[in-house]
Amino acid sequence: MKVLLFAGSLRKDSFNKKLVNVVARIIEKEGKATPTILDLQPLNLPVYDGDIEAKGMPEGATKLASAIADADVLIISTPEYNGSMSSVLKTAIDWVSRVKPMPFSKKQVLLLGASPGALGAIRGLAHARTPFENLGNYLYPEIFGLSKAHEAFDEEGNLKDPAQYEKVQKLVHSFLTYCERK
Ligand code: FNR
Secondary structure (H helix, E strand, O other), X not given: OEEEEEEOOOOOOOHHHHHHHHHHHHHHHHOOOEEEEEOOHHHOOOOOOHHHHHHOOOHHHHHHHHHHHHOOEEEEEEOEEOOEEOHHHHHHHHHHOOOOOOOOOOOEEEEEEXXXXXOOXXXXXXXXXXXXXXXXXXXXXXXXXXXXXXXXXXXXXXXXXXXXXXXXXXXXXXXXHHHHHO
16 A cells, blocks of 8 residues: 655645654554655645646646555644644645546545644644545544644654553554455
């Protein structure tokens, strides 16, 4: 099973990118699936604009669409901006939804979030479900929000709290087991 992971953040030291890295290492350790991490930053996706599309699909959009098409399942970690998903994630979804053939249909999706705040981006995750569901994907019912993300990682980018690590490990395991059965 091929798992594509990406964060809905562009910044280099993104907590969501760190969480994606933790999850990819968990998947590698389990050895049942192959994780691929995609960084949205070098894709340089502009905000969706029909005039840009009319001139030709941005290269970043086709790259992201083909990575999604190639994956069996998706794991996405997004920041929460003003109680909703990041504009980066929404932009990525909107562009990919315009690529033909549209690769989003019937993908299993696990949503994660990380935030320095107390709620760990979970309000944003509730909003992030909508476009994925609208495009016909299967959203895993469980989510994980990493609160106090600015204190959560050590120098190597590992989660400091073993209980938190175990929580993520169990969620990833149950998600991949569920995907295998489908
Ligand atoms: C934020 N942040 C934020 N955090 C949160 O928990 N709830 C929120 O509603 C918001 N809103 C918000 C709006 C805007 C415009 C910015 C720039 C930031 C803080 C946000 O969680 C923090 O910057 C994270 O570090 C962003 O995620 P990455 O880049 O670390 O993955």
